[in-house]
Amino acid sequence: MATNIVWHDGAIKKEHRYTMLKQKGATVWLTGLSGSGKSTVSVALEQMMFKKGYLVYRLDGDNIRFGLNSNLGFSAADRKENIRRISEVAKLMGDIGVISTSAFISPYIADRVVAREIHKKAGIPFVEVHVDVPLSVAEQRDPKGLYKKARKGEIKNFTGIDDPYEAPIRPEVKIDTSQLSVNECAKAILDYLVAEGIIQPREEEPVPLPAKKPVQAEAAEANGAPVVNGST
Ligand SMILES: Nc1ncnc2c1ncn2[C@@H]1O[C@H](COP(=O)(O)OS(=O)(=O)O)[C@@H](OP(=O)(O)O)[C@H]1O
Ligand SMILES: Nc1ncnc2c1ncn2[C@@H]1O[C@H](COP(=O)(O)OP(=O)(O)O)[C@@H](O)[C@H]1O
Numbered sequence: 001m002a003t004n005i006v007w008h009d010g011a012i013k014k015e016h017r018y019t020m021l022k023q024k025g026a027t028v029w030l031t032g033l034s035g036s037g038k039s040t041v042s043v044a045l046e047q048m049m050f051k052k053g054y055l056v057y058r059l060d061g062d063n064i065r066f067g068l069n070s071n072l073g074f075s076a077a078d079r080k081e082n083i084r085r086i087s088e089v090a091k092l093m094g095d096i097g098v099i100s101t102s103a104f105i106s107p108y109i110a111d112r113v114v115a116r117e118i119h120k121k122a123g124i125p126f127v128e129v130h131v132d133v134p135l136s137v138a139e140q141r142d143p144k145g146l147y148k149k150a151r152k153g154e155i156k157n158f159t160g161i162d163d164p165y166e167a168p169i170r171p172e173v174k175i176d177t178s179q180l181s182v183n184e185c186a187k188a189i190l191d192y193l194v195a196e197g198i199i200q201p202r203e204e205e206p207v208p209l210p211a212k213k214p215v216q217a218e219a220a221e222a223n224g225a226p227v228v229n230g231s232t
Contacts, residue, residue: 014123017097020107023054025094025124026198028189029115030108031168032131033160035138037177037185038103044186045101057093059086059102066225074157080111087115094124099199114197125198129189130171133178135160157219172196179202 018024028045030038036096041059049056061082065072069085072078083106093100106112112128119126138160139147150158168174173192175185192200 010185014095014097017095021055021097023097023099023199025089026099026127026193027094027119027124028099028101028127028129029090029106029112030101030103030129030131031112031171033133033135033138033165034105034129034158035127035143036131036133037182038105038131040182041157041175041185041189042103043093044182045189047196048183048186048190049099054099054199054202055097056099056101056176059090059100059104061104063206064104064226074163076108077221079105079107080114082110083111083115084118087118090115091118091124093180095122101194105159105165107159107163109166109168110148112168125196127173127189127192127196128168128171129173129175130168131185132176133166139177 014025023130028042031044032038038058039062046056046058064086065082069082072082083104086102087102090100090102116126116128130144142148146155146158147161149155150161159165173189175188176214177185180188194201
């Protein structure tokens with residue numbers, strides 16, 4: 001625990017940055033089982049919003065565990081610390097004026113309550129999205145072959161198999177990815193953000209998207225990571 005520390009205020013407030021960026025910061029928090037579709041929907045939402053000119057940034061479980069949280073595993077205590085750190089990062093991004101999409105299993109209600117509280121204190125909107133599918137669907141998809149390994153006992157404490165997933169009770173948005181297409185899921189979140197006044201509606205598409213493959217390769221290279229499931 002750090003002691004004898006005092007907050008040092010600056011002259012530039014988040015309102016100044018929001019005016020400069022012509023948008024307010026917010027966090028879209030996607031929670032759900034492995035294979036539920038968090039990353040896929042998050043990628044689609046980021047693309048949808050970026051094309052409309054919003055400054056949006058994706059935080060993703062696997063990716064963050066290559067860097068910032070590479071010292072954390074999957075015990076309850078490590079997952080709690082994982083979510084706390086990500087919440088602080090998302091809060092800082094929101095303070096800058098960025099809309100972040102966080103795709104983490106975040107299996108414990110208590111940890112998500114902490115994430116919400118961190119945002120509330122900072123005055124950053126927090127939108128919890130339950131990316132919902134039956135375990136059987138997620139397991140059948142098994143995009144990384146992890147369920148198969150977990151069933152064979154090669155991965156311990158795997159969420160949904162031998163570790164809990166506590167579903168949100170009152171999420172702001174709930175999407176069933178076994179019923180809706182990827183784009184319908186992303187659109188449902190975007191519509192909620194607009195309907196609640198969290199973001200201002202934008203029709204224009206001013207920012208051309210760069211070529212897909214080189215950008216992903218560059219990002220992976222920069223983070224020392226292989227590209228997994230990068231099709232969008
Ligand atoms: N034991 C265990 N349980 C769950 N998931 C596991 C595990 N071991 C590795 N993985 C891989 O890690 C990804 C989940 O990381 P998260 O940071 O989102 O997890 S958590 O929020 O801290 O619970 C998860 O990614 P997703 O499949 O995208 O959810 C897996 O690729
Ligand atoms: N409507 C949908 N939304 C999201 N993913 C879907 C949908 N329908 C099928 N899928 C597939 O389900 C898998 C979800 O994997 P992923 O996005 O990595 O999940 P998670 O990040 O929750 O582990 C992908 O293979 C994706 O193509």
